[in-house]
Amino acid sequence: MKTKKQTADFLHIGAKLLAWYKIHGRDLPFRKTKDPYKIWICEIIFQQTRIEQGLNHYENFIQRFPDVQTLANADNDEVLLYWKGLGYYSRALNLHHASQQIVNDFNGKFPKKYEDILKLKGVGKYTAAAISSICFNEKIPAVDGNFYRVLSRVFADDFDISDSKAFSYFSDLALMMMPEKNPGHYNEAMMDLGSEICKPKNPKCETCPLNFDCLAFNSGKVQDFPQKSKKVKITDLELEYFFVEFGKSFLIRQRKDDFIWKRLYEFPTEIPKSFEKYIGAQKTISHKLTHKNLTIHIYKVKLNSKREFQKFGEENGFLVSDFEDFHYKSFPKPLENYLNSLI
DNA sequence: AATTCGGGGAC
DNA sequence: GTCCCAGAATT
Numbered sequence: 333m334k335t336k337k338q339t340a341d342f343l344h345i346g347a348k349l350l351a352w353y354k355i356h357g358r359d360l361p362f363r364k365t366k367d368p369y370k371i372w373i374c375e376i377i378f379q380q381t382r383i384e385q386g387l388n389h390y391e392n393f394i395q396r397f398p399d400v401q402t403l404a405n406a407d408n409d410e411v412l413l414y415w416k417g418l419g420y421y422s423r424a425l426n427l428h429h430a431s432q433q434i435v436n437d438f439n440g441k442f443p444k445k446y447e448d449i450l451k452l453k454g455v456g457k458y459t460a461a462a463i464s465s466i467c468f469n470e471k472i473p474a475v476d477g478n479f480y481r482v483l484s485r486v487f488a489d490d491f492d493i494s495d496s497k498a499f500s501y502f503s504d505l506a507l508m509m510m511p512e513k514n515p516g517h518y519n520e521a522m523m524d525l526g527s528e529i530c531k532p533k534n535p536k537c538e539t540c541p542l543n544f545d546c547l548a549f550n551s552g553k554v555q556d557f558p559q560k561s562k563k564v565k566i567t568d569l570e571l572e573y574f575f576v577e578f579g580k581s582f583l584i585r586q587r588k589d590d591f592i593w594k595r596l597y598e599f600p601t602e603i604p605k606s607f608e609k610y611i612g613a614q615k616t617i618s619h620k621l622t623h624k625n626l627t628i629h630i631y632k633v634k635l636n637s638k639r640e641f642q643k644f645g646e647e648n649g650f651l652v653s654d655f656e657d658f659h660y661k662s663f664p665k666p667l668e669n670y671l672n673s674l675i
Numbered sequence: 676a677a678t679t680c681g682g683g684g685a686c
Numbered sequence: 687g688t689c690c691c692a693g694a695a696t697t
Contacts, residue, residue: 378692385683385691419681422695456694476692496676499693523692532690533686562677564689592680621681622690665682 339508345486345545346509346518352541353521358383358528362390363520368442368467369400372452375459376423383527389418400442403431409661412595416662421594426454444468457499466516473506474519475499478526484558485530488547494562569624573599573667576607576633576650578641583650584661592621593664599630600650607633607644619666628666 357363360383362374373393377386393414397403403411408428415424430452434442443449444467450460457475464470473479480493483505491501510518529540537549548554576583576599584597612632619626635641645652653661658671 375692380680380691380693381682382684382691417682419683420693422680423693426694454694458693462692474692477690478692519692527691531685560689565678594680623679623681 341545342505342508343511345542346511348541348545349509349521349525350511350514350518353517353524356528357517357521357524361387366467368444368449368463370394371463371466372442372455372459373397373427375462376427376454377418379423379459380420381418386418389414400431400434401440403428404435408595412662413660417665417668421596421662422589423454425589425594429453430455446470446472462519465519469515471507471510471512471515473503473510474523475503475506476523478523478530479506481532481558482522482526482530482542485535485548485554486542486546488551488553488557490557490559492561493558494560564623567624569626571601571626571628573601573628573630574603574607574611574633575599575630575670576603576635576641576644578635578638581641581652581654583641583645584653584658585648585650592624595662597653597658597661597663598667600648603633604644607635607640610634610636615670617666617670626666630670 362370365371374390377390377393396414397406397411406428408425411424411428412421415421418424433452434440437451438448443451446460446464449455449463450457455463459474461470461472462474464472465474477493479502480498483489483502484491484493487505489505491498493502495501506522525540525542529536530542535554537543537546537554540546540549543549546554548557583600585600587593587596587598589595610633612634614632615630617626617628617630619628642652644650655671655675658668663671
């Protein structure tokens, strides 16, 4: 149970944060709008993604799909194309699905209530809070990795951020500091502070607006926070592909959506025995994902019979692509790199 | 409650 | 090499 004095102290910290934000907040393109559609897109794009990495994707995506209707009417493949290289591709599939949810279930108008926004596929508690606070002035903390880090340091709190209860734990802390006005700015301020000042490594505590209040800083233990118990496990995975070509054409197909690289394009993973005599150059690619170390073997299969090429493609459901066409499809990064190396 | 899903940048 | 990033869905 918090006393009145403590609650006042919390609010004081939130006010400092907001004051800092007004001067030092980042000038980002999506900060100028309160269009829930645009904020939604930006929140999804920047999930687990650095601002610098996703900025161009955001601009291109908004330009091509400026509103919910455009996105809902778009081809699934084109949505994925605009997601090329961003990773976590189910985000794009969920985005497309949710746009059709808005058209069908919300009469084409972006929902305004937190509970409704939360119903959209791919929108969780963080994203619903971000949209609600920024666009509709709802006082809900958008607790993300930045909140975990900043709050655990300010209060020298050793609550394990990999605990599944961390979200609700830090939400309670964040809410106590949250000002009545400008909830969106408060949430954005915490993200900017976490990104620019209270960074995971080498935080700039000397210029931090909260350094007077920060218990970790004042006890010289900033590096001890946040506490995180869970470590990432990395497994090895080998993939084998056949680059089946005839002239300037080659065969591709779309992946299923039950594994990595959902719905992205790839090469055949097997060929008939009769093709083995055409196997030529082989390339081995190492590629790191967050939880996997991939080793990808790609074998060139250069056919000299157009009939065999087409027959194999048709019978196994492959598409014929070429070095112009593949730019208009979304490939996994290592396969895209491979294709570019052949040009 | 634990696992899975990318790619890139900082160190 | 390790860790983290405007997290969410699935098991």
